Every structure is written in structure tokens, then in C-alpha cells.
Amino acid sequence: MERTTVKFYQTGTFTVGNRLLAPHERSVQADRARTNSLNSGHRACQGCGEALGARYAIDTAMRATNNQLIAVNATGCLEVFSTPYPETSWQIPWIHSLFGNAAAVASGVAAAMHVQGRTDVRVVAQGGDGGTTDIGFGCLSGMFERNDDVLYICYDNEAYMNTGIQRSSATPGAARTATTPAVGGEPGNPFGTGKNVPRIAMAHGIPYVATASVADLHDLEAKIARAMEFRGARYVHIHVPCPLGWGSAPADTIKIARLAVESGLYPLFEALNGRVTEATKIRRPVPVTEYLRLQKRFAHLFGAKPDEARLALIQAIADRNILEFGLVDAPNPAPGPAPDQAPNREGAPA
Amino acid sequence: MLKQIEGSVAVAEGIALCRPQVICAYPITPQTHIVEGLGELVKAGELPGCAFINVESEFAALSVAIGSSAAGARTYTATSSQGLLFMAEAVYNASGLGLPIVMTIGNRAIGAPINIWNDHSDSMSMRDAGWIQLFAETNQEALDLHIQAFRLAEELSCPVMVCMDGFILTHAVERVDMPTQAQVDAYLPPFEPRQVLDPAEPVTIGAMVGPEAFTEVRYLAHHKQLKALTLIPQLAAQFEAQFGRKSGGLIRPYRTEGAETIVVALGSVNGTVQEVVDEMRADGVAIGSVGIGSFRPFPLTALREALQHAKRVVVLEKCLAVGLGGIVSDGVRKSLSGIQLKGYTVIAGLGGRAITRTSLRQLFVDAGNDELEQVTFLDLNAEVVANELEREAEARRTGPTAESILKRIGAVSSRIG
Numbered sequence: 001m002e003r004t005t006v007k008f009y010q011t012g013t014f015t016v017g018n019r020l021l022a023p024h025e026r027s028v029q030a031d032r033a034r035t036n037s038l039n040s041g042h043r044a045c046q047g048c049g050e051a052l053g054a055r056y057a058i059d060t061a062m063r064a065t066n067n068q069l070i071a072v073n074a075t076g077c078l079e080v081f082s083t084p085y086p087e088t089s090w091q092i093p094w095i096h097s098l099f100g101n102a103a104a105v106a107s108g109v110a111a112a113m114h115v116q117g118r119t120d121v122r123v124v125a126q127g128g129d130g131g132t133t134d135i136g137f138g139c140l141s142g143m144f145e146r147n148d149d150v151l152y153i154c155y156d157n158e159a160y161m162n163t164g165i166q167r168s169s170a171t172p173g174a175a176r177t178a179t180t181p182a183v184g185g186e187p188g189n190p191f192g193t194g195k196n197v198p199r200i201a202m203a204h205g206i207p208y209v210a211t212a213s214v215a216d217l218h219d220l221e222a223k224i225a226r227a228m229e230f231r232g233a234r235y236v237h238i239h240v241p242c243p244l245g246w247g248s249a250p251a252d253t254i255k256i257a258r259l260a261v262e263s264g265l266y267p268l269f270e271a272l273n274g275r276v277t278e279a280t281k282i283r284r285p286v287p288v289t290e291y292l293r294l295q296k297r298f299a300h301l302f303g304a305k306p307d308e309a310r311l312a313l314i315q316a317i318a319d320r321n322i323l324e325f326g327l328v329d330a331p332n333p334a335p336g337p338a339p340d341q342a343p344n345r346e347g348a349p350a
Numbered sequence: 351m352l353k354q355i356e357g358s359v360a361v362a363e364g365i366a367l368c369r370p371q372v373i374c375a376y377p378i379t380p381q382t383h384i385v386e387g388l389g390e391l392v393k394a395g396e397l398p399g400c401a402f403i404n405v406e407s408e409f410a411a412l413s414v415a416i417g418s419s420a421a422g423a424r425t426y427t428a429t430s431s432q433g434l435l436f437m438a439e440a441v442y443n444a445s446g447l448g449l450p451i452v453m454t455i456g457n458r459a460i461g462a463p464i465n466i467w468n469d470h471s472d473s474m475s476m477r478d479a480g481w482i483q484l485f486a487e488t489n490q491e492a493l494d495l496h497i498q499a500f501r502l503a504e505e506l507s508c509p510v511m512v513c514m515d516g517f518i519l520t521h522a523v524e525r526v527d528m529p530t531q532a533q534v535d536a537y538l539p540p541f542e543p544r545q546v547l548d549p550a551e552p553v554t555i556g557a558m559v560g561p562e563a564f565t566e567v568r569y570l571a572h573h574k575q576l577k578a579l580t581l582i583p584q585l586a587a588q589f590e591a592q593f594g595r596k597s598g599g600l601i602r603p604y605r606t607e608g609a610e611t612i613v614v615a616l617g618s619v620n621g622t623v624q625e626v627v628d629e630m631r632a633d634g635v636a637i638g639s640v641g642i643g644s645f646r647p648f649p650l651t652a653l654r655e656a657l658q659h660a661k662r663v664v665v666l667e668k669c670l671a672v673g674l675g676g677i678v679s680d681g682v683r684k685s686l687s688g689i690q691l692k693g694y695t696v697i698a699g700l701g702g703r704a705i706t707r708t709s710l711r712q713l714f715v716d717a718g719n720d721e722l723e724q725v726t727f728l729d730l731n732a733e734v735v736a737n738e739l740e741r742e743a744e745a746r747r748t749g750p751t752a753e754s755i756l757k758r759i760g761a762v763s764s765r766i767g
Contacts, residue, residue, distance in 0.1 A: 070547045072417065073556075080558055088554035093547040095420050096556030097443050101413035104405065108372065108417020108425070109547060111401040115371045115423055121549055139413060142406035 018218075028060045028221050035062040035091060037071075042089040043081040047250025049214045049240030049257060050078055050155040054126065056214075057153055057238065060221040062092065064228035065122045070094075070109050074102035074127030074136055077162040078155060100135035102127045103143035106150040114149070122228065123149065129156040129170035133197045140197075144204035147232040151224075154197065154235070157242035165245040169195050172265075173317075174310050175297045177245070182300040191313055201235040202274045208234040209271040214241070215257035219268060219280065226270070239266045247296020259291035264318035267325045279325040288314045351528045357489035357519040360526040361454060362387025364493040366397055367534040368452075368500050370426045371541075372418035374403045374411040378433040379466045380516035381456030385428055408433035412440035412453070419449040420555055422546040424500065427451065430516060431458035434472045438479075445480030445571065447556060448545065450503035450510075452496065453481075457617065457668075458516040459701040463752035467702020467763075468516040469668040470616060473645070474677050480571050482510040482578055483646040484598065485616045489519055490526050494597030497529070498585050500538055505581060507544040508574045513645075515618040515668075517702070529593055537592050575647035582644050600649035602641040603656045605631060609638035611718050612657055614682055615666040616642050619698070619705050623666065626710045637714060642678070653685035662692035664717045666710075666728075668699040675725035692720060698728035704766040729767065734758060 018026050028034055037058040044051035062069050073079045073096045082089040083096065097105045106125035113121045125143075127136055132154040143150055159177045160166040167177040173191035176182040180189040201209045207230040212220040220238060227234040241257050243250045260266040261280070265288060268280035289311060292298040301307045301314075322328050353360070362384050365373075373392065375385035392402035401418075405411045411427045419425040429437065434455060444451050455473050459465040473483055482502060486492035492514040499510040514520060545555060559567055579600065586598035604624050606612055613623050620641040630637045640656050642649065657663050663686070665679040676695035683693055694717055699705045709729050716722050738755055742748045756762060 068549045070421065070549065079556075083554055083557035085557045085559045085563060088557060090554050091552060093549055093552045094554050094556075095417070095447075095547055097413060097416050097447070098439055101409065101416070101440060104410040104413030105417035105420075107403065107405075107410075108374070108414035108419070108423075109421040110417075111372045111403060111414065112418040112421030112423035112425075115399050115401050116421075138407055139410050142410050145406075146403070 027056075027218055028063050029056060029217070031063075034059045035067060037062050037069075037090065037092045038082060039089045039091055041087070043084060044077070045244050045250070047241075047243040047253040048077075048081075049242060049253050050128065050157060051081070052217075052253070053155050053214045053220065053238045053240045054078055054153075056217050056220050057126075057224045057236070058092070058124065060224040061122070061124050061151065061228055064225050066120070068121045070113075070121060070123050072097070072102050072106040072109060072123065072125040074125075074131030075099035075162075076128040076131050078126065078128065080162055099131055101139050102131060102136055103150065103152055104139040106152070107143050107146065107148040110149045122151070124151045124153060126153040126155065128161070129154060129158060130160040130168045132156075133169045133195055137197075141200075141204070144201060144206050144233045144235070147206060149231050149233070151227050151234045151236065153224075154237045155240045156237055157240050157245060159242070159245050161242050161245045169193070170197070173313060174301055176300065177297070187300045188297070191310070198235065198237045198271075202271045202276075204233070205274040206233040206235065207231070207273060210235075211237045211239070211266070211268050213239040213257045213261050213266060213268060215239075215254055215261050216268065216280070223270065245297070247299070248294050252294055256291065256294050259286060259294070262286045263288045263291045264322040264327055265291060265314070267321045267327055269325055276325065279327060281329060282322070282327045285322070285328050288318050351530070353526050353528050354523060355526055356383060356521060356523050357492055357514065358383030358456075358521065359387050360489050360493045360528070361496060361514070362391070363528060364496050365426055366391050367529060367531055368426075368497060368538055369424065369540075370397070370400055371423035372401050372403065372415070372425045374405050374414040374418075374425075374427045376405050376408050376411045376429070376433065378408065378430045380458055380468075380520045381428040381430045381433075381454060383520060384454055384456070388426075408437040409440055412437040412444060412451070415451045415453075416440060416444050416447065416449055419444075419451050419543075420447065420545070420547050422541070422543050422548070424504075424541040425451050426453070428454035428456065430456040431460055431466075431472045434476060435460065438476065441476050441479045441481065444509045448507040448571075450500075450507050450541075450543075452499045452503055452510050452512065454496070455511050455513045456516040456520045457513050465701040466516075468518050469700045469702070470513070471669045473511060473513045474669040476511070477646055477677070480508070481646065482506075482508060482575065482644070484510065484512050484644055485642065486512065486514045486519060487602070487618055487620045487641055489514075489522060489524050490595070491597045492519055493526055493528070494589065494593070494595070497534055497538060498589055498598050501585050502578065502581060504541055506574045506578060508571075508578070513617065518618045527595065533593060537589065578644070578647050579649060579651075598643055600644045600652045601656060602643055604639045604641070606638035606640060606656055606660075608636055610636040610661040611638075611664065611714060612660040612662075613637070613639040613664045613666055613714065614642060614653075614657070614678065615639065616645060616678060617668065619666060619668065622705055622707060622710060626707050626714060629707070629711065630714060635714075635718065637718070645678070648681045648685075650681070650685040653682060654689075657682070657686060657691075658689050660691060662694065662717060662720065664694045664696055664714065664722070666696045666698055666705075670697050670700065694722045695725045696722070696728050697725065702766060703729065706767065
């Protein structure tokens with residue numbers, strides 16, 4: 001008799017609920033002993049993906065280090081909404097220096113801990129996509145190549161939200177921002193631009209790189225916990241929807257993050273020493289339009305006369321990710337481009 | 351112990367005696383020999399408990415320093431010129447956070463045109479960044495100031511720049527009295543930070559401050575510098591008592607008794623100035639000089655006392671406030687507020703141009719006769735300037751200025767005068 005593997009998922013979300021798990025498998029957030037590292041009372045917007053991601057990530061890092069953790073923060077939303085003087089949401093030692101130097105400051109903290117014999121104390125650096133993929137990129141790469149004992153977490157909401165939604169090198173094609181407005185012949189952010197920092201991190205050959213999403217908080221926690229098992233430079237890139245910048249309903253943050261994953265636009269994977277070792281399968285692939293439609297930053301692609309050409313470009317990006325990372329179980333997946341290829345430049349101006 | 355060594359090596363060995371815990375390094379001429387020396391000591395295992403980190407930029411160097419200092423480690427770095435500008439944002443940040451980092455500046459010009467030789471433009475560009483700025487006259491003093499700098503920085507929780515003239519000091523081999531480890535240990539206690547990142551006592555450092563408190567935070571930074579005006583002479587006196595030689599302090603008057611003309615300068619040029627003063631004193635000219643040891647905080651009161659009885663003050667500056675004239679002169683003038691005496695600004699030694707005794711002597715004679723302009727450019731080649739201005743008047747597309755001047759004068763750095 002043919003054997004089939006039966007998989008159980010929660011209806012609708014396709015995630016496994018906490019209550020179905022054994023106690024030791026339950027989330028850090030479900031634990032009454034969680035540290036509330038980023039405590040309530042901060043001033044993030046309703047539905048902020050970054051606040052959610054940071055809360056889960058840092059509490060997990062705290063558990064993994066037996067609460068011996070120091071956090072370094074780049075300038076940005078997370079910094080601003082968590083520390084309006086004289087209030088702070090941080091229940092852990094935390095320092096903010098500049099926009100572009102979080103990785104370097106973290107290297108310094110790690111070095112100081114090392115020379116003082118405090119090898120039990122671990123260091124996390126965190127920033128948004130602007131602070132990571134743009135202005136902080138030099139320091140980030142330096143920290144990676146030296147293999148300093150730092151976990152760097154990028155909360156990627158795909159634009160400079162703190163300054164009022166300007167384009168970053170993590171802004172996707174067609175997205176409307178304040179500096180890529182939805183006007184002209186090709187409204188929104190041009191295609192064929194941007195950089196893939198998880199892959200650049202992998203190219204440094206650092207011990208651990210992962211992508212995570214607030215759509216799957218168990219997975220996010222597991223990856224942070226895994227990252228803390230390694231010494232040396234580690235990088236976790238977390239997709240965090242921004243209702244304000246994306247023009248989405250605050251109640252839809254998790255849903256939108258999930259659609260980014262399920263459409264293939266945001267693949268979830270882990271890489272050890274520069275090689276992809278795991279990629280999360282998509283249980284129910286969805287067309288990219290399901291993801292895009294919920295966000296006003298892509299509204300110009302729809303309407304009475306949808307921009308089919310550019311919707312097809314976005315779908316092609318998702319399809320390529322699905323092939324490259326083997327995100328969908330298929331009998332015979334067609335061969336895709338080599339995974340180490342540079343960011344795709346299709347649609348870029350000649 | 352007396353040693354005949356390069357200034358950079360002396361500073362490196364002096365820093366090593368201060369038991370630094372984190373040193374971050376990025377190469378830039380002319381400070382490079384200092385961090386090379388320290389890197390070698392760390393690599394050879396002669397500085398146990400010290401991490402030497404090769405970073406990817408000066409911005410990263412000071413950022414790593416910010417992290418390590420905030421996490422309780424005694425931290426040192428060094429830079430020059432463009433490097434100081436590249437780290438500018440972190441320079442302000444380190445002082446704003448009140449982190450007692452010590453940084454050597456191997457003073458060098460700022461481009462364009464690119465120039466690796468000495469002047470004070472780099473340090474001056476950061477004069478209001480909230481760091482204490484000490485200027486060394488000799489290699490001995492450069493070494494000694496670093497030992498005092500850690501004391502000063504850690505006492506005040508404020509970063510300190512020790513400025514030493516690029517090449518003239520950093521690359522000069524001369525006699526230096528190297529202190530012993532026991533002497534330095536007796537002077538410089540282990541670092542006890544006022545604020546530290548520690549999981550046992552979590553604190554938030556670097557929070558946003560609005561209009562309700564920003565003025566007070568900035569005032570307290572100013573207050574620290576005012577405290578340094580008292581502390582710097584105290585530390586210099588204690589240093590003299592323990593090490594048996596004078597080094598540091600706010601200002602260094604030289605033969606100012608009864609002087610009608612007093613020359614004010616920073617750094618190594620004071621040696622040349624003092625020689626010319628000696629020559630002119632021997633000829634019966636009432637001239638003296640004052641070296642400014644602490645440029646930030648600026649010693650207004652001490653300068654006033656030293657200068658107020660003179661008839662004229664000549665401020666010899668290795669920097670230029672383009673469109674204004676002097677930078678040091680501004681402070682000197684402020685120190686003499688309400689006192690009627692003549693003041694002259696002399697811009698000299700830019701980009702490594704030699705400041706010769708001959709030129710200085712003529713300059714001081716002219717000053718004594720009150721025949722100087724308000725702002726004088728020492729040894730400015732008027733012919734070269736006139737030729738270039740004429741050329742620029744002739745055509746619209748005259749090309750780059752620096753290159754056309756070099757075409758006239760000859761190969762770059764073929765001479766220093």
C-alpha cells in the first residue's frame with residue numbers, strides 16, 4: 001500500500017498553533033518567563049511589523065543567552081519609537097550611536113566583552129533596511145568579513161519609514177515611495193535595482209544567514225535561537241510589513257507578510273557558511289497580485305486598466321525564487337538560474 | 351629610559367603602557383606608524399588583554415571604539431586628515447555619548463588638492479565636536495600627553511584628541527624618555543566607566559532627546575570642558591611630580607616677561623618660534639611666545655593673563671578659515687576682549703610648507719614695526735598667484751587650478767618651501 005505523509009496545518013493561516021505543540025516546542029513569547037526585552041508602551045504605529053519582529057527576536061536571543069545580551073541599534077523607527085527620552089522600552093542593556101554604524105559599534109561591544117573575559121555576554125545589532133542595506137552597509141560588511149561575534153538583525157520594511165517613506169535599496173520594483181512616486185511612464189521604484197543582502201552576507205562565508213518573516217513567528221524564533229548557537233558573524237533578515245509605508249491595514253500585517261512568503265516574493269531560508277541548507281516550502285502558492293493588492297504602494301498597478309506588463313515582471317521574480325529555492329514541491333521542477341547569481345536586472349533601463 | 355626613536359613608535363609604546371583594551375586601526379598617512387607599532391605589540395603577545403581590530407574605514411574605527419568604550423574597555427584609535435573627516439559623524443557622537451576614547455591625530459592637511467603633509471586643518475575641523483584637543487610640541491610631549499589624556503578622558507567621561515604634527519613629529523627620530531610601566535600604573539588607574547553596558551544593570555544609552563532637555567545635555571558637555579580647564583593643569587602638575595618633567599598644561603609661555611610682541615602658536619612650530627625669540631631677545635627685541643597646549647577647552651583666562659601686557663600679538667596658524675582668516679586668532683581675540691592691543695593673524699605652514707627661522711624672523715620684525723596686514727600668508731608666492739589669476743581672467747575654461755600651478759612650479763613635493 002502506498003504511504004503518504006499527512007501534514008496538519010491550522011485552517012487559513014497554514015501555521016501550526018502553539019497549543020498543538022509540546023510545551024518545550026512552544027514559542028518564547030508563550031512562556032511566562034519571557035523577558036519582554038522590548039516592553040509595552042513604546043510608540044510604534046498600530047500593526048507595526050518591526051516592533052513585533054524585534055520583540056520576538058530579542059526575547060529569543062535573551063533566552064538563548066541566559067539573559068546575557070547587549071543590543072546595539074541603528075537610528076530608525078525601532079530606535080525612535082522605543083526610546084523617547086526619558087522613557088525606554090528596553091529592559092536590556094541597549095545603545096544607539098548612529099544610523100550607519102550599528103554593526104561596527106556591535107563589533108566594539110563584542111571586543112570589549114572578549115577582552116574583559118565576558119564571553120558569556122553576546123551581542124545583537126539591529127537596524128532597518130536603510131540602516132543595513134544602504135548607509136550601514138560598509139560597517140556591516142566589515143563586521144562580516146572579520147567574523148566578529150555579532151548577530152545582526154535587519155528588519156526589512158522595504159523603505160526609509162522613519163523619515164517618511166523614501167526608497168531604499170530594499171524597495172521592490174514598482175513600489176511607490178516618497179522618492180519614487182507613482183507618476184510618469186513607469187510609476188514607482190524602477191525594476192532591476194536593489195540588492196539582496198542575505199546573499200551578500202552569504203558571500204562573506206559567515207557561519208549563519210537566514211531570512212525570516214513576522215508571518216511565521218515560530219520560524220523566526222527558531223532561526224534567532226539557531227543563530228545564537230554559533231560564534232562569529234551571523235545575519236538574520238526579517239520581513240516586517242509597515243502599514244504606514246505600504247498603505248495597508250494595520251490588522252493585515254501578518255496576512256501581508258504571509259502572502260509575501262506564499263507568493264514566493266520573500267523566500268524563507270537558512271544558509272550555513274555561505275550555502276543554503278534549508279528553504280521553507282510554500283504550502284499554498286498564491287499569485288503575487290494577492291500580496292500586492294492589499295497595499296496602496298502598488299495601487300497604480302491595478303485599477304481600471306491593470307499594468308499587466310509590470311505585474312508579470314513581479315510574478316517572474318516570485319517564480320524564479322520558487323524555482324531557485326525549490327519552494328514548491330513539484331514532481332520535476334524546471335532548472336532555474338544558479339542560486340549564486342547576482343540580483344536580477346530584468347526590466348532595468350538599458 | 352632614554353630612547354632614540356621615531357615619534358610614532360614612542361607614542362605606540364606610550365599607549366601600550368596605558369594598558370589599552372581595544373585598539374581599532376585604519377591606515378592613513380601620517381598616523382599609520384602608531385597603529386602599526388601597536389598592532390605588532392598585540393600580535394607579539396606583549397599586550398595581553400588587548401584586542402587590535404583592523405576595520406574597513408575611519409568611520410568604523412571610531413564606531414568600534416564607541417562600542418568598546420561604552421562596554422567598559424579602555425579604547426584607543428588614531429587618524430589624520432581625510433580620515434578624521436570620514437569619521438566626523440562618529441566624532442560628535444562619541445563626545446555626545448560621553449565616551450572617554452583617546453585618539454591621536456597625526457595632523458595633516460585636508461584636500462582637495464590632496465596633500466599628505468602637515469598642517470592643523472584636520473583637528474580644527476573638529477574643534478567644536480565636544481572633544482578635548484591637546485597639541486604636542488615635541489615627541490616627548492606627545493608621548494606624555496597620551497598618558498595624561500587617558501586620565502583626563504576617564505575622569506571627565508569625555509573623549510580626548512592628542513594632536514601631533516604629521517611627519518614633523520610622527521616621523522621624526524629624536525630622544526624620548528620612555529616611562530616605566532610602574533610609573534604609568536601609578537599615574538593612571540584602571541578604567542572605571544561612569545556608564546557601561548552590562549546585563550547585570552541594563553541601561554539605555556543614546557536615547558532621543560527633544561527640545562525639553564537638549565540644551566541642558568549640551569550645556570553639561572560644555573561644563574565638562576570648563577572643568578577640564580582646572581583639571582588639565584592639575585594633571586600636568588601631578589605628571590611633573592611623578593615623572594620629573596613638564597608636559598601638558600593649558601599654555602606654555604616662553605620669555606613673555608616684558609615682551610612687547612608675543613607670538614601664539616600650536617604644536618611643533620613653537621620650537622622654531624622659541625629659537626627665533628632667543629635670537630631676537632639676544633638682539634634686544636622684547637619678544638616672547640605662548641604655545642597653546644589645550645585648544646579645547648580654549649584657555650581664555652590663562653591666555654589673557656599671559657598676553658594682556660603685550661603691545662601686540664601675532665597668532666601663527668597652521669590652518670585657514672577660508673573667507674575669514676584665522677581660527678586660533680578668533681579665540682585669542684576673545685581672550686583679550688576689552689584690551690587694546692594690536693593683533694595679527696599669520697597663516698603659515700599649510701600643506702607642509704616649511705616655516706623657516708628666516709621667514710619668522712622677518713615676520714616678527716615686520717610685526718614689531720606694525721607693518722603686517724591683518725591676515726598675512728607667510729611666504730605666499732605672489733608671482734604664482736598673480737600668474738594664475740591672470741590666466742583665469744583670460745579664458746573661461748582654464749582647467750583645474752592646482753594642476754596648472756604645479757605645471758609652472760615643477761614636480762609635486764620637489765621642495766618644501
